[in-house]
Amino acid sequence: MKRDHMSDTPSKVDKDNSEWREELSSDQYRIAREEGTERAFTSPLNNEKRDGWYACAGCGQVLFSSDKKFDSGTGWPSFFDVVPGRIETKADNLLWYTRTEYHCSRCKGHQGHVFDDGPRPTRQRWCNNGVALTFTPRSELA
DSSP, rough: OOOOOOOOOOOOOOOOOHHHHHSSSHHHHHHHOOOOOOOOOGGEEEEEEEEEEEEEETTEEEEEGGGEEOOOSSSSOOOOOOOOSSSEEEEEEEESSOOOEEETTTTOOOOEEEESSOOOOTOOOEEEEEEEEEEEEEHHHH
């Protein structure tokens, strides 16, 4: 599969459930394709501090840069901004209130939810399931 880190025009990924099941781990499938949530404080990416890129585990599209990551204390990797054009949002009404859920714009893989309680300058907290991401240190991209 082509891993497109920063292309301006990423191609869409359209696979059926059996193809996704073959490519993703059971946890990745449950979260990315069935809109699940991993337990807080279980992802090693929550404590990742190196300079680099966070990409969708399903298709490899870069969604976040490490310079936008912050420790939210929630137990999930959190970012105050996204790579423009890489995320799509929708209303999530599964709880007793409406949240904003977001997905990878290329493969539609569920990533997490965005909240308005993050740091400046955006005041946003893009709260991501770590298993739905991969991390590539910037040193490996050179």
